Amino acid sequence: MYEDVKISLENLKNAFDILSRENSEKKNKFLRKLAQRLDESRDYIISENNKDVQRARELKVKESLVDRLVLNDKRINEMIESCRIVENLRDPVGEVVDSFVREDGLKIYKIRVPIGVIAIIYESRPNVTIETAILALKSGNTILLKGGSDALNSNRALVGIIKEALDDVGLPRNAVELVEHTDRSVVDYMLKQREYIDLVIPRGGKALIDYVVSNSRMPVLETGAGVCHIFVDESADIDKSISVIDNAKTQRPGTCNAVETLLVHKNIASKLLPKLKELFDTKRVEIRGCEETRKIIDCNEATEEDWSTEYLDLIISIKVVSSLDDAIEHIKKYSTKHSEAILTENYSNAMKFLNSVDSSTVYINASTRFTDGGQFGMGAEIGISTQKFHARGPVGLRELTTTKFVVFGNYNVRK
Structure with a gap:
C-alpha cells in the first residue's frame, strides 16, 4: 500500500x-x-x-x-x-x-x-x-x-x-x-x-x-505542546507588563509559544486585571479566571482542565497567586516545559524564578513569543x-x- x-x-x-x-x-x-x-x-x-x-x-x-x-x-x-x-x-x-x-x-x-x-x-x-x-x-x-x-x-x-x-x-x-x-x-x-x-x-x-x-x-x-505561563510579580511595571502579555497572547495566538496561563500576584491584581480586561475586550480575548480573578473582573470561570490546556486561540486562563513560590508550584504542576516568563522589578525574584522553573526557555521581562529559532539567530527551527x-x-x-x-x-x- x-x-x-x-x-x-x-x-x-x-x-x-x-x-x-x-x-x-x-x-x-x-x-x-x-x-x-x-x-x-x-x-x-x-x-x-x-x-x-x-x-x-x-x-x-x-x-x-x-x-x-x-x-x-x-x-x-x-x-x-x-x-x-x-x-x-x-x-x-x-x-x-x-x-x-x-x-x-x-x-x-x-x-x-x-x-x-x-x-x-x-x-x-x-x-x-x-x-x-x-x-x-x-x-x-x-x-x-x-x-x-x-x-x-x-x-x-x-x-x-x-x-x-x-x-x-x-x-x-x-x-x-x-x-x-x-x-x-x-x-x-x-x-x-x-x-x-x-x-x-x-x-x-x-x-x-x-x-x-x-x-x-x-x-x-x-x-512539546506549549502551555506557556507568564507570572506578574508584585513589583512589576503594570503598563509594560500589559504590553508584554498582549503580545504574548494576541500577536499570533495559534502558535506554541503564545501564553496560555497568566499568574498574577495578589498585591498587584486589582490594579493590573481591570486594565488588561479592557484591552482584551477590544481584541475579543476570552478570559477564564479563578475565583479571586472573578472577584476583580467579570470573566468566565476557569476549570481544572483550563490550567493544562493549550488553547491556540484568543483564550487565556488567569489565576491570582499569593506569592512567587505559589506561581512556581503552579508552573511545575501544569507546564509542558516549553516557555515561561516572569515580569518583575525585583532582581532576587527574577533569579529565583529563573533557577526554579525547569522549562526549555525561561524569560525575565520579555514575551514568550520570542521562543523561535529565527528570533534566536538560528535562521529557522x-x-x-x-x-x-x-x-x-x-x-x-x-x-x-x-x-x-x-x-x-x-x-x-x-x-
Whole structure:
C-alpha cells in the first residue's frame, strides 16, 4: 500500500550518502538558489496555498488555526530570509567538539556529523516545510516530510520548488521527499521503518506528539505542546507588563509559544486585571479566571482542565497567586516545559524564578513569543524541543548533528 513511501525512504538513504559528504559551499549555493526560486514563485505558492485556506474555511476551522495555514507575501519573505540567514550560519558538520592526545601519541577527536534520514510529522503551517528542509539539508541530513492533509497543496508546491533548487546546484533531488498520503495509517507505517529513518520529529499538538513518542521504533526528538505561563510579580511595571502579555497572547495566538496561563500576584491584581480586561475586550480575548480573578473582573470561570490546556486561540486562563513560590508550584504542576516568563522589578525574584522553573526557555521581562529559532539567530527551527536529550529549546543546525570519534594513530596497539 505504501510502496511509494518505501521508495522515497530508499531514495533518501542513497541521497544521504552523497549529501553527508558535500562541502558547505555547495549547500549554501542551494540555499541561495532556493531563496531565488521562492521569490520567483510567489504567485504559484499563494495560489496553491489559497486552495488549502479555502478548504479550511469551508470546514469552519477556527480562524486562529487558519492563520497557521496561510502563506502570503510577508511569510514568503520570512522563508526567503530564513534561507539567507541559514546560508550565513556556520556549517556544524566537521566541527571539532573536543580533542585529546594520549602519551603514546594517539590523537582522539570528537567531531560533528549529520544524523542521517530525518522524518518530520507536522500539522498545518506549511512554512515548516521550508524551515525544516533548509536546516536538515544544510546540516547534511536528508528529510522525509509528512505534513497535514490541510496543507497538502501548499506542501506539494514548496517541496517541488526545493527539488528544483537541488537540481539547479547538482545536489540529489531526492534529499527531500514528501508523503502525500492523507490516511493516518501512513504514520504507523513510517514509525516502523527503523531500517531507513534515523530520527523522527513530531511537530504539532499534544495528541500527535504523544502518539509518535508511544509508537515509534526509532529515536524521537520530542517537540512539546506549549502551555506557556507568564507570572506578574508584585513589583512589576503594570503598563509594560500589559504590553508584554498582549503580545504574548494576541500577536499570533495559534502558535506554541503564545501564553496560555497568566499568574498574577495578589498585591498587584486589582490594579493590573481591570486594565488588561479592557484591552482584551477590544481584541475579543476570552478570559477564564479563578475565583479571586472573578472577584476583580467579570470573566468566565476557569476549570481544572483550563490550567493544562493549550488553547491556540484568543483564550487565556488567569489565576491570582499569593506569592512567587505559589506561581512556581503552579508552573511545575501544569507546564509542558516549553516557555515561561516572569515580569518583575525585583532582581532576587527574577533569579529565583529563573533557577526554579525547569522549562526549555525561561524569560525575565520579555514575551514568550520570542521562543523561535529565527528570533534566536538560528535562521529557522525544526521545532521547540521540550525534552532534555539530545536537544532542548529551538532546534537548529547544530542540534541536527550527532558526534563521532575520529582517532589518528601510528600503528598503535593497546597494552
